[in-house]
Amino acid sequence: MSKYDYDLFVIGAGSGGVRAARVSSSYGAKVAIAEEYRVGGTCVIRGCVPKKLLVYGSHFSEELEDGKNFGWTWENPKFDWIKLRDHILSDVDRLNNAYTDTLNSHDVEIILERAEIVGPHEIKLASGKTVTAKYILVAVGAWPAVAEFPGSEHMLTSNDMFHLENLPETVIVSGGGYIANEFAGIFNGLGSNVTLVNRSDVILRGYDESLRDRLIQISTAKGINIKLNCTFDKIEKRDDGALDVYMNGDNPVRADVVLAATGRRPKTDGLGLENAGVETNDYGAIKVDEYSRTNVDSIYAVGDVTDRVQLTPVAIREGQAFAETVFNDTPKTVDYDCIPSAVFSQPPIASVGLTESEARKKYGDVKIYSSDFRAMRNVFADRPERSLYKMIVEVTSEKILGLHMIGPDAPEILQAAAVAVKAGLTKQAFDDTIALHPSMAEELVLLK
Template sequence: MSDFDYDLFVIGAGSGGVRASRIAASHGARVAVAEEHRVGGTCVIRGCVPKKLLVYGAHFAEDLHDARKFGWDIPEPRFDWNVLRDNVLAEVDRLEGLYGQTLDNHKVTVFKTRATIVGPQKVRLADGTELTAERILVATGGWPHVPDFPGSEYAITSNEVFHLEALPKRIVIAGGGYIANEFAGIFNEFGSKVTIVNRGDTILRGYDEQIRDRLLQISMTKGIEFRFNAPFQSITRNDDGSLTVMLEGCEPIVADAVLVAAGRVPNTKGIGLEDVGVELDEHGAIKVDETNQSSVPSIYAVGDVTNRIQLTPVAIREGQAFADSVFGGKPTVVDYRNVPSAVFSHPPIGAVGMTEAQARDKLGSVRVYTSDFRAMKNVLAGRNERALYKMVVNEATDQVVGLHMIGPDAPEILQAAAIAVKAGLTKADFDATVALHPSMAEELVLLK
């Protein structure tokens, strides 16, 4: 028998931690996991899942309007935020139960409390109980970053936005990343007056310039306002409960809610990492090698807490690789090349591989193909909103090195197309594929 209480102790029951716990247990390890909030982590409880359900709800605003052009007699619709909010939260509760059931089925011990590291192979629970483990896995994820300015306590983050008591008539969203643009689209479709405030001059840094410019154009057409180069100065609460937002170089904005979506930071504070010698980078992320091992040999980390690629499927891959490598005798390293991503904006964005700028910088000579078109549904509905598909090709090898799309169902189409990019297929391979007509996806094999 081992001298340790557990073979593996996991701190954090999010996507990466749950996957690592389940797989390690299936390999015969004695596993425990501590979670101080709710089992499921950011994605299930306050991220991807509830956000995507709000996105689905928001799409009905345009769908119900467009249905009239397709022959449907639709009475004037009325949106009830409380109904959607409560249904979404009920679904989150259901999924949390399933995650807990999965851990229970694999005989993983769950401590619903905070755990801190007090030694290379020792943790302490909030009640003072100390437990030992041969290996410790940190999977505590990330946390919303709120800049420090007067009145910042009046702002909410993506943690609280799903619990709003009422739909704000006016909302200011701080940030230019995917969270800011997704919630801007959601609240705009629900009828809120939305203003995005960005301290820089660009939205969606890291995405292809043409794609993000198209989203900006469409968002402005839909009525979303933007303030660029406008850092927050202060927020004050008015007598009527509204908020006044003071910005550098801009007129004040009065709103009913302020959502700060200024990025996420690794959730490493106060869990004892520095005390036992775990090295962190300048952003507070745990430094790990390709096997997810930290500077302390018995301590590992996966997911957003390592700040490599902050995506749920990446955390899951890392958790699986860790468990298979350490407990399953199957050494596995995650491949971070050509990881697809999406922004569930209105319309959504899908992307994989290099942007045009990245490809030109790295490869030198590239060919770029684009298709700028109106989806058939938008044509009949009378919407001028245009989709844009972009393919970046290595001139020397004909290999497709990047695909970037904005338009209806772009993420759904991109997932399948990402397989082709990951496999290293060429433009000729795309051209040789017969189009599936009529569809938006056929544009990918018709690019000239």
């Protein structure tokens, strides 16, 4: 008999933890997983899934308007925030149950308590019970970061935005990353007056410059007020619940909601990592090797809690690789090269590979192919919004180094194109492919 209660104890039932738990169990391991809130993690419960549903809901304001040129009329259309909010939360319930059923069907013991590490093989539960495991996997994810300044306690985070009692009339979004731009687009589409405040002059750092500039142009045209090189001085709450927001030494601006969307930090506080001697970096992220192992041989970590890439599909791959390595005697690592990503702004951005500046820095001279166009639907709807597709190519080999898009359905189009970039195909391979007409995607094989 094993001297441990479990072969594997997973802390955190998000995407990475759930995958690692169920696959490890399928290989014969005795597995338990602890979750202090709900099964499914950030993406399912308070992140990409409910946020994408909000994005869908916010599109209808433009679609109803555009429909007039397609022969449709609507009498007094109205938006009901409570109906959308509650329907999204009910879908979150469905997903929570689905993830729970998956773990149960794979004989993974679910412990709905907070867990803390007390040693290399020991975990203490909130109930006071202590259990042991041969291996511990930390998969607790990350948590919204909120800057500290007078009144910052009045700010909400992305976690809170799915539970608002009313649709806010005025929203100020602090940040310039994907979460900030997505929520700015959502509430602008739903009819709120939105201001995006960023402390630097660069939004969406890490994305291609051309796409960032295009999103600013389009967002401004849609009515989003963008304030760059702007910082918060203080926030004061009025008796009626509204907020007076002071920025850059100017007079206060009234807001119903101020959203802190300035990034996420690994959720390692109070986890007890120091009890086992697990090393973290300056931001609290757990340091791991290529096999997701920490400096303590029995403790591993995957997903947003590590110092790697904070994306749900990456966490899933890491969880799978962990299970294969530890419980299937098949060492696996994750390839972090050419990971596609998307920003569900309005319009959305999709990207894979090197940006133009990154490619020039690494390769020197590169070729740039692009298409700047209005989607057929926008032309017919008399909407001026233009899409931009951009391909970065290495000069001598013609290998595609990066592909970047902003426009309707860009993420849906890029997923397939990312396979070609990952495979190392050349521009000629795209040129040799016959266009699928009429479509926006055909621009990819017509780039000049």
